[in-house]
Each structure stands twice: as C-alpha cells, then as structure tokens.
Amino acid sequence: MRVLETGNHLVALAANAAAVEVVPAYPITPQTQIIEMVAELIVEGKMDAEYIPVESEHSACAALVSASLTGARAFSATSAHGLAYMHEMLHFAAGIRVPAVMVNVNRALGPGWNIWCDHQDSISQRDTGWLQVYVSSHQEVVDTVIQAYRITEDHSVLLPLMLNLDAFVLSHTYMDADVPDREEVSRYLPGYRPLWKLDPRKPVTHGSVVYPVDFSETRESMQLGQDNARSVVSRAAEEFRDVFGRWHGAMVDGYLMEDAEFLIVAMGSIAAESKVAVDGLRARGKSVGLLRVRFFRPFPIEELRELCAGREGLLVIDRDYSYGMEGALYTEVKAALYGHQVVPARSLIVGLGGRDVTHELIADYACKAWDGQLGEITWGDSHITRAHEITREVLCEFEELLDT
Amino acid sequence: MRQMVSFKDLPEEELFLAGSTACQGCPSSLALRIAFKALGSNTILIVVASCTSVLQGSYPLSAIDLPLMNVAFATGGASASGVVAGIKAMAKKGELDEEPTVLVWAGDGGTYDIGIQSLSGAAERGTDFIYVCYNNEMYSNTGTQRSGATPLGAWTTTTPGGKAQHRKDIAQIMIAHRIPYVATVSLAHPLDFYQKMLKAKSIKGTKYVEILAPCPPGWKFPSSQMIEVSRMAVQSGMWLLYEHEDGETRFTGATKRMIEGKVRKKPVKDYLEIQGRFRQILASPEGQKAEDMLEEEVSESIRRLQGWVPEYI
Amino acid sequence: MSRDDESVGYITSISRPVKGCAGDTGEWRVFRPVKDDDKCNNCLLCWVYCPEASIAKDTLEIDFQYCKGCGICAVECPTGAIEMVKEEKR
Numbered sequence: 001m002r003v004l005e006t007g008n009h010l011v012a013l014a015a016n017a018a019a020v021e022v023v024p025a026y027p028i029t030p031q032t033q034i035i036e037m038v039a040e041l042i043v044e045g046k047m048d049a050e051y052i053p054v055e056s057e058h059s060a061c062a063a064l065v066s067a068s069l070t071g072a073r074a075f076s077a078t079s080a081h082g083l084a085y086m087h088e089m090l091h092f093a094a095g096i097r098v099p100a101v102m103v104n105v106n107r108a109l110g111p112g113w114n115i116w117c118d119h120q121d122s123i124s125q126r127d128t129g130w131l132q133v134y135v136s137s138h139q140e141v142v143d144t145v146i147q148a149y150r151i152t153e154d155h156s157v158l159l160p161l162m163l164n165l166d167a168f169v170l171s172h173t174y175m176d177a178d179v180p181d182r183e184e185v186s187r188y189l190p191g192y193r194p195l196w197k198l199d200p201r202k203p204v205t206h207g208s209v210v211y212p213v214d215f216s217e218t219r220e221s222m223q224l225g226q227d228n229a230r231s232v233v234s235r236a237a238e239e240f241r242d243v244f245g246r247w248h249g250a251m252v253d254g255y256l257m258e259d260a261e262f263l264i265v266a267m268g269s270i271a272a273e274s275k276v277a278v279d280g281l282r283a284r285g286k287s288v289g290l291l292r293v294r295f296f297r298p299f300p301i302e303e304l305r306e307l308c309a310g311r312e313g314l315l316v317i318d319r320d321y322s323y324g325m326e327g328a329l330y331t332e333v334k335a336a337l338y339g340h341q342v343v344p345a346r347s348l349i350v351g352l353g354g355r356d357v358t359h360e361l362i363a364d365y366a367c368k369a370w371d372g373q374l375g376e377i378t379w380g381d382s383h384i385t386r387a388h389e390i391t392r393e394v395l396c397e398f399e400e401l402l403d404t
Numbered sequence: 405m406r407q408m409v410s411f412k413d414l415p416e417e418e419l420f421l422a423g424s425t426a427c428q429g430c431p432s433s434l435a436l437r438i439a440f441k442a443l444g445s446n447t448i449l450i451v452v453a454s455c456t457s458v459l460q461g462s463y464p465l466s467a468i469d470l471p472l473m474n475v476a477f478a479t480g481g482a483s484a485s486g487v488v489a490g491i492k493a494m495a496k497k498g499e500l501d502e503e504p505t506v507l508v509w510a511g512d513g514g515t516y517d518i519g520i521q522s523l524s525g526a527a528e529r530g531t532d533f534i535y536v537c538y539n540n541e542m543y544s545n546t547g548t549q550r551s552g553a554t555p556l557g558a559w560t561t562t563t564p565g566g567k568a569q570h571r572k573d574i575a576q577i578m579i580a581h582r583i584p585y586v587a588t589v590s591l592a593h594p595l596d597f598y599q600k601m602l603k604a605k606s607i608k609g610t611k612y613v614e615i616l617a618p619c620p621p622g623w624k625f626p627s628s629q630m631i632e633v634s635r636m637a638v639q640s641g642m643w644l645l646y647e648h649e650d651g652e653t654r655f656t657g658a659t660k661r662m663i664e665g666k667v668r669k670k671p672v673k674d675y676l677e678i679q680g681r682f683r684q685i686l687a688s689p690e691g692q693k694a695e696d697m698l699e700e701e702v703s704e705s706i707r708r709l710q711g712w713v714p715e716y717i
Numbered sequence: 718m719s720r721d722d723e724s725v726g727y728i729t730s731i732s733r734p735v736k737g738c739a740g741d742t743g744e745w746r747v748f749r750p751v752k753d754d755d756k757c758n759n760c761l762l763c764w765v766y767c768p769e770a771s772i773a774k775d776t777l778e779i780d781f782q783y784c785k786g787c788g789i790c791a792v793e794c795p796t797g798a799i800e801m802v803k804e805e806k807r
Contacts, residue, residue, distance in 0.1 A: 069473055
C-alpha cells in the first residue's frame with residue numbers, strides 16, 4: 001500500500017506489517033509519533049499487539065527483553081536520553097540473546113538540551129552487543145524494520161537490532177512510501193521460532209550466574225552471532241529484493257562508487273545528502289562516489305577493504321564524537337583498513353545537535369580533503385555566534401567573582 | 405472465607421531442589437519452597453538481582469525447577485509486564501494451554517530502593533502477576549549494607565553506628581496503588597503464607613506479598629534460630645501480619661490475636677536482643693531512645709493499619 | 718572471525734534444574750540432626766521448615782546428601798525429637 005507519511009509513522013506501520021506482538025514503549029521527542037501510532041493502530045483494531053505503557057525507558061527495554069524471552073516478537077522505539085537510560089538493559093538484551101528490534105530516532109544528548117539530530121546516542125551504545133543499522137530514506141525505514149526480524153531471529157544470530165533513523169530529517173518529514181501488508185510480509189518473514197524461551201514445558205534458568213571459568217565463551221558466542229549476521233544481512237536484503245523488488249544495500253550501500261577516485265563515507269541522512277554532493281562534483285568533472293555504511297554493527301570490514309582499495313582518498317563524515325579521540329566512524333574505517341589498504345583519510349565532524357548539513361558543504365570539504373587542504377580532523381560547521389559571545393561574557397563575570 | 409489447611413495439604417512436590425548454593429537456614433530458600441507449593445509448576449519465575457540470583461546455583465545448573473529469568477536489579481515490575489504481555493501473545497497463537505502464573509521474587513533492595521519505580525509502574529498498569537518481596541532488611545547479597553527497609557538502630561556495614569532513620573512501609577505504598585491484594589507473611593506462620601499465596605494466585609491483577617526474611621549471617625544469629633527470630637518479629641509487632649483486599653485490611657493469625665488482646669504483645673526489646681545487629685545500639689547511650697522509637701513505630705504502624713480495618717474505623 | 722567451528726554459537730547463560738546443583742551440600746554440615754523416631758509425632762513441622770528441602774514428607778527421613786545442618790528442625794520440633802550432634806571428622 002502506498003502512503004504519504006512521516007518516517008515515524010512509517011516505522012509504526014512497518015512494525016505492524018512485521019506482525020510484532022509486544023510493544024513496550026515510553027515517549028520521548030522525537031520518537032513519540034511512533035508509539036502514538038502504535039497505540040492508535042491497536043485501539044482501532046488494526047494491530048494485534050500488546051502495548052505496554054512503561055514508566056521509563058529502562059523498563060521499556062526490560063519488558064522488551066522479557067517479552068521476547070517468552071517467544072513473542074517484541075518491538076520498541078526510543079531516542080537519545082531514553083536510549084542512554086536503557087544502557088544497562090541494552091547489554092542485558094544482547095547478553096541473554098533476545099532477537100528484539102528497537103528503533104532509535106537519532107538525537108543529540110544534553111546538556112545543553114537539544115532534541116535535534118546527531119548520532120551520539122546510538123554511537124555511545126556501540127559496545128552493547130546490538131546490531132546497528134543506519135537508514136537514509138523513508139522507504140528504507142519501512143523495509144529495514146521488516147528485514148530486521150529476518151536478521152535477528154535467524155538462529156545463527158539471535159542478537160537484538162537497533163534501527164537508527166535521523167531525527168526530524170527522516171522522523172518528521174512526510175514522504176511517499178510503499179508499506180507491504182502483513183500477508184505479503186509473512187511470505188518473507190515467517191513467525192518467530194525461538195530456539196530457547198521461558199516455557200513451563202521446559203523449565204530452565206535463563207541468565208544464570210556464570211563464573212570466570214565459563215564466562216568468556218558466552219561473550220565469544222555473541223561475537224560469533226555478530227559475525228554470522230554479516231551473511232544473514234546480505235541474504236535478508238537479497239531475498240527482500242526478490243520478493244519486493246527494492247534494494248537499499250546490505251552491509252553497505254554505494255552511489256557512483258565503481259569508477260570513483262575519491263569516496264565520501266557517511267551514514268544516515270547525511271549519506272543521502274552526500275549523493276547530491278556527488279552529483280554536483282561529478283558535474284564538475286570530479287570522480288567522487290559515496291560509500292554509505294548501513295550496518296555499523298557488525299561493522300562492514302571486508303566491504304570497506306574491498307571498496308576502498310585503490311582510491312585516492314576518503315572523507316569520513318561523523319555526526320558524533322568520541323571525546324578524547326575522534327569521530328567514531330572515522331576510527332572504525334581506519335581500523336578496518338589498517339594493514340590492508342593504504343588510503344589517505346580525512347575526518348569531517350558536522351551536523352551535531354541537528355545543524356543542517358548541506359550538499360554544498362559536503363562537496364566543498366570533499367574537494368578540500370582530496371586536494372590535501374584539510375587537517376586530519378575538521379569540525380566543519382563550527383563557528384562562534386553571538387550566543388557564544390554572551391557565554392564568554394558570563395564567564396568573564398564569574399572570573400571577576402573569583403577575584404573579589 | 406479461607407479454607408482451613410494443614411501441613412498435610414501442602415504438596416509433596418519440591419520445585420526448589422535440595423543441594424542449592426544457599427546459606428544454612430536461608431529464609432529465601434524456605435520462602436521459595438513454600439511459595440512454589442502454593443503456585444505449582446505452571447509458573448514463570450522472575451528473579452530480581454539479589455541473594456536469590458546466587459542461591460539458585462550457577463551456570464550450568466540450577467536449583468529451581470521452573471522456567472526462570474534472572475533480571476537486572478531495577479526491573480522486577482517491568483520484566484513481569486513483558487512476560488505477561490508475551491504470554492498473552494503466545495496464548496493468542498494457541499501456544500499455551502493454560503496461562504502460567506507470573507511470579508517476581510525480589511529482595512528489599514530491589515523493591516524498596518532501586519526497583520520501586522518499576523514495581524510502581526507495573527502495579528499502576530495492573531499487570532497480572534504476584535510480586536514477592538523477601539525482606540531481609542539489608543543488602544545481604546553484597547555483604548549487609550543498609551537499605552530503605554533497614555530498621556532504625558540496626559547495624560549494617562554502611563550504618564556502623566546504627567541506622568538513624570526509620571524504615572519505610574512499602575506495603576502501604578503498594579496499597580496506595582489500589583491493587584487488588586497486598587499481604588504480609590512470616591516464615592514462622594507457613595500455613596498463613598501458603599494460603600495468602602493461594603489467594604494471590606486466584607486474584608487477577610497485581611498482587612504484592614512481603615515476607616520478613618531474617619538473614620542469619622546478616623542479622624547475626626545462629627541459623628537454627630531463623631524461625632524463632634521470624635516468630636519474635638511478629639510477637640513484638642515489628643512485623644505485622646495482615647492482608648488488604650477490596651479497600652479493607654484484615655489482621656491475620658498471630659498479629660490478629662495480638663491486636664485483639666488475646667495474646668500479649670512482647671516488647672520490641674525481646675526481638676532486638678536475639679539478634680546481633682542491634683547489640684551495639686542497645687549497649688550505647690542511644691539504646692533506650694532507639695528502643696522507644698521502635699516501640700512508637702510499631703504503635704504508629706498498627707494505628708495506621710487500623711485505619712483500613714472496618715471494626716476500628 | 719574468531720574460530721571456524723560453531724561450537725560457541727549457542728553458549729548462553731542457560732542452566733538446567735538439578736538436585737545438588739551445589740554438589741553434596743551435606744558436606745557443609747558441622748552439626749547433624751539426629752531424629753528419635755519414638756519421640757516423633759509426625760507433625761510435619763520439620764518437613765515444612767526445612768529450607769533445603771532435605772526432609773521427605775512421607776517418611777520424614779533426612780537426606781544427608783544435601784542437609785546443610787542449619788538446625789532449624791531441631792529447634793522447631795515440638796516434641797524435641799531432633800538433636801543436633803557434632804559431625805565426626807570426615
């Protein structure tokens with residue numbers, strides 16, 4: 001069914017199409033439209049799921065985990081501080097190996113309070129054991145929610161998945177998209193068949209105390225699940241294309257990459273904007289392509305090694321920062337290439353707290369990076385405003401207090 | 405009316421299996437045993453991080469013959485909401501013959517302190533489950549630190565001079581949630597406990613049951629005295645047995661007889677003196693004051709409860 | 718890729734219920750409950766109060782493989798039929 005909807009509403013419609021059975025959720029801007037629509041669909045009898053109006057995100061993730069462990073298909077959505085508040089339970093969900101799916105609407109973490117887009121929230125949850133995918137269009141939102149359960153519920157994976165979409169740029173903008181109905185989806189995504197669960201017919205203890213002598217293997221097993229996910233992600237994308245005729249890439253996606261001498265590497269909506277930048281640069285005769293990292297976990301190591309080989313340079317765009325180091329995507333890209341490819345790379349930090357990132361800006365920095373005019377790390381849209389000057393004045397006044 | 409039961413009526417089947425990692429005389433082990441006898445094998449157990457996470461044994465063996473999920477400290481209520489919703493979904497698909505009872509088992513740390521929000525949320529949502537708090541009045545699992553349930557004057561490793569504050573009354577907080585059933589029980593009165601669990605199982609909605617769980621190493625008394633300390637807690641009024649249903653409270657068992665004047669209330673001091681955790685405060689110049697304050701706490705608790713009892717209103 | 722075989726694929730913290738998950742916990746005992754059958758009136762209190770589920774309901778026999786010797790049965794027995802006796806050195 002073709003609809004004209006916000007990215008958030010498309011998430012809810014896709015979750016319904018994926019026949020999710022339990023939805024624990026707690027409202028937070030900019031995610032609220034998702035759970036409002038889920039609640040509405042249930043009340044209208046259009047969605048057959050149990051909605052749990054939890055009292056916090058920590059509880060949302062706890063209920064997500066326990067519902068999933070009963071064998072039900074569980075779904076939730078959150079953002080920023082909500083995701084941060086879940087942190088303990090994110091580890092728990094991966095550690096107890098439930099194939100739940102959660103949408104995170106990427107938003108900056110305060111203070112200063114900021115409800116707009118950046119990737120700091122999900123990047124900060126990098127090491128929790130969740131699969132992480134970043135989407136860049138409305139249709140990809142729909143299709144990836146559906147693909148997500150194919151990936152997580154595969155018995156060789158059994159790890160939760162976090163689907164990240166950019167606040168406002170994707171979450172609140174309306175776009176025409178196709179939402180397949182449940183019947184169609186069920187041909188691609190059959191019901192969840194748990195390998196283990198809470199079942200009175202088979203009483204076992206889940207989440208036991210594990211002593212040092214046995215612990216490491218449980219963690220290596222999680223890594224194996226992540227490793228296995230690589231091929232499952234590709235299979236899920238390919239079979240999705242066979243059934244629905246749509247393709248958004250698998251571990252990575254690319255745009256005019258094949259003959260490109262220089263690559264922009266980006267995630268989320270900045271990657272979509274980068275396509276426009278690439279078009280502009282191509283029109284100016286510059287052989288630039290886009291490598292969009294779709295899955296951040298597992299990280300597309302092999303794909304990067306293959307796709308970056310022989311390029312003259314990379315510009316890696318981060319909408320996040322690992323303080324005391326650099327942009328997280330930049331770190332990962334370099335780590336993937338280390339010892340395999342020698343490709344000059346530059347890091348661009350832009351779009352924090354929802355600042356608009358234009359294709360002109362991206363194109364400009366791509367040229368500068370290629371021409372060797374950029375230092376290693378560039379805060380590309382940083383400039384002092386009148387507001388910052390007022391802060392300086394206030395700080396001066398504090399300094400005067402120190403002197404009195 | 406409750407049916408009269410005797411020890412003979414308690415099922416022989418043990419879902420708490422012998423040879424666990426619990427300490428000698430562990431009140432949680434005994435409480436689990438009796439609760440399981442009331443609830444039976446069609447029960448899903450959620451264990452909140454506590455001594456019970458440890459006394460059940462460790463990977464890959466378990467002392468608990470039920471489907472059990474160990475959960476994070478602050479998540480008892482939310483985990484129950486998730487399981488109950490999941491069960492509904494499974495039942496809709498015909499994957500469950502009979503919907504299991506969902507039981508959360510948490511200590512006082514996981515209930516009074518870190519888990520109160522999650523419990524409150526589940527109660528407000530009306531999640532259909534039984535929440536049992538086994539209250540040993542301290543963080544026993546981490547080596548006996550103070551909790552919101554630690555009584556005034558008690559020694560813990562983080563109140564080396566005795567706790568300066570009163571404990572909170574969480575059962576009353578649960579009553580304020582307007583849930584259908586709240587009960588307190590004592591291990592010295594196992595039939596009362598058993599019957600209250602049966603009743604909790606029969607009622608739909610959120611049920612809260614709290615057990616006083618005297619911890620031999622934490623409270624510093626010999627393991628053989630565990631039932632005796634439980635009994636004395638009731639006799640002194642430091643632990644009041646009652647159940648709250650349909651907006652009314654009923655004192656039960658030994659507490660009822662005490663309130664009705666059929667047996668004399670023992671002084672709080674008798675209870676304090678059979679444990680090591682009050683030894684310090686009793687020997688100090690503050691001892692008498694602490695004792696008086698605890699006696700007043702008991703009287704105040706009884707008066708508050710009587711406000712819910714029809715014959716006293 | 719950490720290893721070729723998939724042997725760690727499903728290693729998660731799941732445990733199987735068994736009697737004696739902590740081994741023969743009877744070895745923890747310092748004192749041993751000794752029951753005088755002549756004094757026992759089969760009231761079942763010892764069975765009910767045993768925290769370790771180590772007394773049989775039908776025979777009231779103590780399972781010394783698991784009894785940790787907490788002594789609750791001896792204290793609570795209304796007829797004084799159970800006595801705690803120091804364990805001999807093993």
